[in-house]
Amino acid sequence: MLKAVILIGGPQKGTRFRPLSFEVPKPLFPVAGVPMIQHHIEACVQVPGMQEILLIGFYQPDESLMQFLEAAQQEFNLPVRCLYLQEFAPLGTGGGLYHFRDQILAGGPEAFFVLNADVCSDFPLSAMLDVHRRHCHPFLLLGTRANRTQSLNYGCIVENPQTHEVLHYVEKPSTFISDIINCGIYLFSPEALTPLRDVFQRNQQERQLEDSPSSWPGAGTIRLEQDVFSNLAGKGQIYVHITEGIWSQIKSAGSALYASRLYLGQYQITHPERLAKHSPGGPRIRGNVYIHPTAKVAPSAVLGPNVSIGKGVTVGEGVRLRESIVLHGATLQEHTCVLHSIVGWGSTVGRWARVEGTPNDPNPNDPRARMDSESLFKDGKLLPAITILGCRVRIPAEVLILNSIVLPHKELSRSFTNQIIL
Numbered sequence: 001m002l003k004a005v006i007l008i009g010g011p012q013k014g015t016r017f018r019p020l021s022f023e024v025p026k027p028l029f030p031v032a033g034v035p036m037i038q039h040h041i042e043a044c045v046q047v048p049g050m051q052e053i054l055l056i057g058f059y060q061p062d063e064s065l066m067q068f069l070e071a072a073q074q075e076f077n078l079p080v081r082c083l084y085l086q087e088f089a090p091l092g093t094g095g096g097l098y099h100f101r102d103q104i105l106a107g108g109p110e111a112f113f114v115l116n117a118d119v120c121s122d123f124p125l126s127a128m129l130d131v132h133r134r135h136c137h138p139f140l141l142l143g144t145r146a147n148r149t150q151s152l153n154y155g156c157i158v159e160n161p162q163t164h165e166v167l168h169y170v171e172k173p174s175t176f177i178s179d180i181i182n183c184g185i186y187l188f189s190p191e192a193l194t195p196l197r198d199v200f201q202r203n204q205q206e207r208q209l210e211d212s213p214s215s216w217p218g219a220g221t222i223r224l225e226q227d228v229f230s231n232l233a234g235k236g237q238i239y240v241h242i243t244e245g246i247w248s249q250i251k252s253a254g255s256a257l258y259a260s261r262l263y264l265g266q267y268q269i270t271h272p273e274r275l276a277k278h279s280p281g282g283p284r285i286r287g288n289v290y291i292h293p294t295a296k297v298a299p300s301a302v303l304g305p306n307v308s309i310g311k312g313v314t315v316g317e318g319v320r321l322r323e324s325i326v327l328h329g330a331t332l333q334e335h336t337c338v339l340h341s342i343v344g345w346g347s348t349v350g351r352w353a354r355v356e357g358t359p360n361d362p363n364p365n366d367p368r369a370r371m372d373s374e375s376l377f378k379d380g381k382l383l384p385a386i387t388i389l390g391c392r393v394r395i396p397a398e399v400l401i402l403n404s405i406v407l408p409h410k411e412l413s414r415s416f417t418n419q420i421i422l
Helices: 036-045 063-076 091-101 101-105 125-135 189-209 213-218 224-232 251-270
Strands: 002-007 050-057 080-084 110-115 119-121 137-145 157-158 167-172 179-190 236-240 247-249 289-291 306-309 318-322 325-326 337-339 342-345 352-356 386-391 400-401
Touching: 002 036, 036 063, 036 110, 036 119, 036 251, 063 080, 080 224, 091 101, 091 189, 091 224, 101 189, 110 125, 110 306, 119 179, 119 251, 125 137, 125 179, 125 236, 137 157, 137 224, 157 236, 167 224, 167 236, 179 189, 179 224, 189 224, 224 251, 247 251, 251 289, 251 325, 251 337, 251 342, 306 318, 318 325, 337 342, 342 352, 352 386, 386 400
Parallel strands: 002 050, 002 110, 050 080, 137 236, 289 306, 306 325, 318 337, 325 342, 337 352, 342 386, 352 400
Antiparallel strands: 110 179, 119 247, 137 179, 157 167, 157 179
C-alpha cells in the first residue's frame, strides 16, 4: 500500500504568481490545459498500489479547490483529500508532514511520496519505487542536473556515485557544491517521520528556553531541506535517484508558460488525445496545441507551437497565437496576434491588437540549463518578460501591449510597453 502527499503551500506563497493567483489558488492554475496539480495526481494514480492522495496546505476551505477534489476523486476513482493547516505561521516543508503524520500513516503504507506542487516533471515515481524496494532507504530524493551557475539557486546534492547515498546537502549554497539539484519530489519510508519528530521536539525545547510567547507559533516549523536533509546527509539514510526527464520549478507566470510547453511536449507520449490535430475546415495547427472542447476557434486562425486554450475561449478569424496560454472565457477578436503571453480569464483582446512578451527560457544550447529565477525589476526598471493580462482585462483594437503586466479589471485605451498597469 502506498500514499502520496502533495504540498500545496498557501496564498502567501503565490506572490510571484500575481496577478494570476488573485483568481484561483496557484495549484489550480491551468498548465497545458489542466490544473497544475492534476499532473501530479495523474502521475500518482499510475503507480500500482496507490491508495490515497493527500493535499497539505494553508489555503482556507475554498470552493474551487473542493470542486476540483470532488472531480478528481470521480475521475481517478481514488480518495483525494485536502488537509488544511490552521496554524498562525507556516510550518515549513516538513511541518505539515509531521502535523498530519497520523493521517499519512493510517492504514500502514509501506512508503509515501511527497511532491511539491510548484514543480513540473514527468514524475518517474515507479522508477523511484523500484529503487526504494531494492534498498529500503528511509529517504529517497529525486535529483536532476543543472549548470554550475544555476545550481546555486537550488538545493545541491553531493552523492556517492556507486551507492547514490547523499553525502552532503546544502540548500542554495553561496559557492558551487554540485551540479545535482533537488527536484522537490521524494519517496519516504514511515520511519522517515522520526527525524521530523526529533526536529519538532528540539524546536519546542529551544522555544521554552527562550521563554518568549511570540516565538511559539514557529515552534512547529520543520524545514525538510535544512533541518533534515543537511543533518542526515552522510549517515546512510538519504539517497538520490537522478532523472534525465523533464523538470522545472513553477514559481512565476513565466515559468508556468515554460512548464506548459514541457507538458504539451510530454502529451505526445502520455495524452495524445489532448493535442489538437489539423483537420479540414479547422484552424491551422503548428506543433503542440491544447484546445478545450468548448472553445470556439475560427478556421483561419493559426495556433502554435506550445499553445493552451481554455474552456469557453473564442478565437476570431485570422488570429495568430504562439507560445501562450489563453484562460477560460477569454476572447481574441479578429486578426489579433498573441505571442509569449498569458491572457486572463474573461479578458478581451480587440481586433488587430498585438499582445507580446519576451520569454525567459533556459539556454537551448545548454542541456543542463534551468529556468532562471525571474526578477521583475533591475535598476528601477521593469525587465522584459512575458506579458500577463489579469482577469477581465479589455484591450482596445489596434494597440500594442509589450512586455507588460495588466492587473485585473482594467480597460486600456492605448498601447503600453514595459509597464505594470495598476
